[in-house]
Amino acid sequence: MIPLCVCFYATGIMLLDTLDAVLDVGGVYDSSQDRYDHHQKGFDEVFGHGFNSKLSSAGLIYKHYGREIIAKELQLDETHEDVNHVYLAVYKNFVEAIDAIDNGINQYDTDQPPKYVNNTYLSSRVGRLNLNWMDPDQSAEKENAAFQQAMIVAGSEFLESVHFHAKSWLPARSIVIDCLKSRGDIDPSGEIMLLNKFCPWKLHLFELEEELKIDPSVKYVIYQDDRSKSWRIQAVAVSPEKFESRKPLPIPWRGLQDDELSRESGIPCCVFVHMSGFIGGNQTYEGALAMARASLKF
Known part of the structure; x- marks a missing residue:
């Protein structure tokens, strides 16, 4: 120490x-x-x-x-x-x-100006603790007090990050690893993953696919909505920073709901498919899996 x-x-x-x-x-x-x-x-x-x-x-x-x-x-x-x-x-x-x-070091390799101002990050928050140039008291004592406050802010946020990754991020990673490894039991294509317990899965999936050299990549993740108890089918994005999906749900299904969607898809108990095709729902797990399997064939 x-x-x-x-x-x-x-x-x-x-x-x-x-x-x-x-x-x-x-x-x-x-x-x-x-x-x-x-x-x-x-x-x-x-x-x-x-x-x-x-x-x-x-x-x-x-x-x-x-x-x-x-x-x-x-x-x-x-x-x-x-x-x-x-x-x-x-x-x-x-x-x-x-x-x-x-x-x-610039965050992006571009000479284009940012689309919006972001002064919410830690360095910016600490910077605002510097003495105001208009303050008549510019003493070393006041500067040291501001520095002590900055240490508290930075230290507490660092520990919050450690605690988050230890108590939330790490358990979620373990869940995604298990689900990713057992995806072949859900569908022989290996492109559908069942999330047996909902958790923050998206970033883990991208990292673990690369780490475990998963090929083909996962196209759909199925999980239960804890509030409605229905099931969701989410198309995986092409990358963590993109909204575009690797394989969106079929165009003919998009924007449809309930019976209309069930008739169009030929799958009972459908709930909805979003207009962008990134997510859909079914009342049952079997229905959600059928929607994911059918989507792979489009």
Whole structure:
């Protein structure tokens, strides 16, 4: 455990040498001495594991201490595979953006202006805690108080991310793995997956298809709506960022409901198919599976 972590911007090298740990200043990256700066010439450290964004001091700290923190939160050994899954997921979904913003890395490879302004991310929220230039009190005491508040905001959101991935993301991943591996029992095509317990499945499906080298890819996911107790057939999107489906539900079914849809499809107990074809419903599991199977043939 680091007994003292200091981040500041104007002091002498001699003072830096007396500190237990130095973050974001000093021009040195040496984990053996707990020196974590990223501003020096020639620094090009990345997180690894397929991530290529240049690290900030936040990323450096996470790279060296993230596993330990997550292992303690999960109450598991650092070598446990669940610790590794959460360690990588928290970097991807939380820490990497901090690294990229701090190092001026654009999120998109385009020279087009954004379609809207987004100042809701962590770096923006922390930035708003800086002293107002119009405030007559610009004292070091007030600046330090603002810095303490920023540490609370960043620290609490980091732990929220860890807790989410440990208590929600990781259990969902386990469910999707089991359902993906047993998809052949649902339909011999392997293109229909039954989600036996509803959970946030979309991002996991894309990642696990790549990880497990699934071919052909899943076209439809069937799950029960907990509120209505009817069944849903959802067409899988082409990617997590796209609305377009890999194989939308058939055009002749779209916009139809109930008996009209059942007559058109030849499948009883139909409920609806959305106009875009990305989702449909049936009163029974057997009906939902029949709709998915018929859709594969269009």
